[in-house]
Amino acid sequence: MSKWQARFGLLLVAIIWAYGYIATDQSLRVMNIAQMQVLRFLIASVLLLVIFHKKLKLITRRTVIYGLGLGVLFFFGMSIHSYALTITTVSKNAFLVVTNVVFVPIILYIIFKTKFKLHLFVGIATMIIGFMFLVFKIDLFNLAASLENLKDLSNLNFGDYLTLLAAIIFASQIILIGYSSKKEDPILLNIFQMVIAFILSLIHCLVQGISIPLINMPNEQIMRVIIPIIYLGVAGCIGFTAQIIFQKYLSSSDSSLIFSTESLFAACFSVVLGLEAFSSSLLLGGILITIGIVYGETGFKFKEKDVLKSDEI
Secondary structure, three states, rough: OHHHHHHHHHHHHHHHHHHHHHHHHHOOOOOOHHHHHHHHHHHHHHHHHHHHHHHHHOOOOHHHHHHHHHHHHHHHHHHHHHHHHHHOHHHHHHHHHHHHHHHHHHHHHHHOOOOHHHHHHHHHHHHHHHHHHHHHHOOOHHHHHHHHHHHHHHHHHHHHHHHHHHHHHHHHHHHHHHHOOOOOOOOHHHHHHHHHHHHHHHHHHHHHOOOOOOOOOOOHHHHHHHHHHHHHHHHHHHHHHHHHHHOOOOOOHHHHHHHHHHHHHHHHHHOOOOOOOOOOOHHHHHHHHHHHHHHHHHOOOOOOOOOOOOOOO
């Protein structure tokens, strides 16, 4: 598989996850975060085990260790991010979690001493500016009023720090996927990731004294939530399996750049579904994010080797 094929594959994964924002919002109108996570991880785990049960005989000790690490990081990243959203504003939460694209090269340098080319950081900076346009709805034709939205970013609260912690956890998960997918079966890794996330989510429900989802829930509420929850579960099965497979052919920094388009696609879905009006901030933010990704990935040099170097994680 070439790098361009892997990039396109990860872009499709980002689109799948982007609609997950809509499905998550619909689910949380009926149930709380812990209940939603139990169901989405249960569906993903069952689908993976049913479809790929023959692969279970190939499990190694290393598969278990990597899968356990991925599951723990995934659960805590999702939980902390969701909890932070109840404390801080949606805009700050959406913007700060995208900073995982910055943390990936930083963590790689600290742990592996991995060096990066200048165009990667220029691309990241361009993307961050694009996300500021997108998330804080900056309108160049009404700049004075738009800048008022940015004042909220200067006042960080506990929820914002939790969001940054979630971004670091997500960055660590991307790096671990990049490392482990080159050594173990991607499908087995995702099976363990989803099963561990489900078990931890179920424990979370029980410890908090939260009722198991769908039990004693009115039929009307079940009908409202069943399709979004099924989507989230299927997306977990397909999306994360595809991520681990495609990320095998890219570095973690490359992957994090592409994954960050999730927020952009989510905004586009909101416009298409009539949940949000089209704006100049969406257009300008989308353009900057796209330029940042292409430049960060390629430096605008499109002739490259398809083989991932051994020191690229």
